[in-house]
Amino acid sequence: MSGVEASRARERARNGWLLSAPALILLSFAASGPLLIVAVYSFLTPGDYGNVVWDFSLDGWFRVFLERDIFDGTISAADAHLTIFWRSLKLSLMTTAITFALGLPTAWFIATRPPSQRALWLFLITIPFWTNLLIRTFAIMEVIRNEGILNNLLIWMGVIEQPIQIVFTETAVLTGMAYVYLPLMVLPLFAAIDRFDFKLIEAGYDLYASRLAVLRRVILPIIRPGIVAGSILVFVPSLGAYVTPRVLGGGKNMMIGNFIELQFGQGRNWPLGSALSMLLLLIVMVALLVYVRATTREGQNG
């Protein structure tokens, strides 16, 4: 590299950093920086009325998984916490599976419309995507509540006599999450199918493959990056969900997000809440790393 080029590269880097500086300062002040404080707080001692006392302690992390009996000091697994973790994981995985099962046909349908119609169908998916999460949760609640249209319809059809209690159960949380996160699955799936070369299907049929074999052996492997992207986009916010379990779960069906809030509210155990937040962040980071690795390997093969 000549001296002129080197100085030009230096100037380029300096301009890049200078122009990005305001954004970086804002984000470190009101997004990234405070995360470090949470990490520190997870190693402190809870204060009596919330907040923390500046004494180093591993108690916050200890309590995430274990509990000590108040009377005899025996250590056992914190069953209540494990129940919440298990529920969060189970509901997030089920949400991902349901949104995939419904999202794949939807994305396929949109991608196989004539080009003139495609933008409209896509727009119809995008509107719920940008609509307030709380409004969508409230909307699904109106459908599944005891006096809602679902129960009324089933009673009118004679399937049931008494309304089924759906709201404030795990089923309600699952239904709600599948409903609010479905567009996040459809959009990346559509992007993958849109690039898909439909001649490959023709080739499959020419070689006497059944429709199922074409789906399993041709389509799914090729659109895999879209499947991975959609699954991560649904799984990550599901795991950290707060609004939907709070509104539809009715307090009994807490997920990690609600459990974290509890520690900063009535629980008054900020270190435990901080440790839980860090744990959630870690799980999400692992999921994102898996995603990055899966998609870059795909890129190298293709």
Next chain:
Amino acid sequence: MSMRPKTFSVTALPGFTGIAIAVFVMLYLPIVTLVFYSFNGGSSIAVWGGFSLRWYEVAWNNDEVQAAAFRSVVIAASAAFIATTVATMAALGTTRRGRFRGQTFIYVMINQPLMVPEIVTAVALLIFFAAIKVATGIQGLGYLILAHAAFCVPFAYLPIRARLEGMDLSLEIAAADLYASPWATFRRVTLPLMAPGIVAGAMLAFVISLDDVIITEFVKSAGQDTLPTYMLGQLRRAVTPEVNAISTMLLAVTVLLLTAFFLLTKKRG
């Protein structure tokens, strides 16, 4: 394409169209129900009591709703302005003129709000801002505006960057050849060309801020409810169609802004 054989379509998969149609119905049925009951004359969100605009009137005349709506707009407008300004600068710094050391770090920082679960950011800001409030005694909407501006940055950045990447440098080089100063080139050439991206980014940031529940719920002080946190509070009590009416108005604003956004970005191609 129009003469697709009726017996065997290559792109058809069994049951897919049926499921897709069902999905669209399922996506819109709850929203339509919600909007429908906002026009209910009765006091229930389940029993139809005739068409009426009664609950819009109730919501409109509710002092708390008015204050919350005003606060929502002030926060969203300020946050969108700040986020769009810093995102525009960052986009100018990180596109078109080749890569530089640390660029990946900048990308990760800017997109960080998209990766970290909102509840974690909310808790972090609660701790951090609570400490600042105690230390300085400063109250006010500033905290909410800063928090919103931060998580709006990636939403403003992405459309601006997309717009910039679609522009080559030839016009700027031509301007420089004609002895335009760097500032004049930016004002008269670059800025007008990237304007649709900036407007689109600002609108996305505005919608994202307007819709936020979790971070606002944690950062707000007493009496700083925005429309969504006000609604979240209402959902705990007996719900009247007033919540439907508020939701419908918020929905209308979102759909309006989104339609404008799509029209703006469509012209690009």
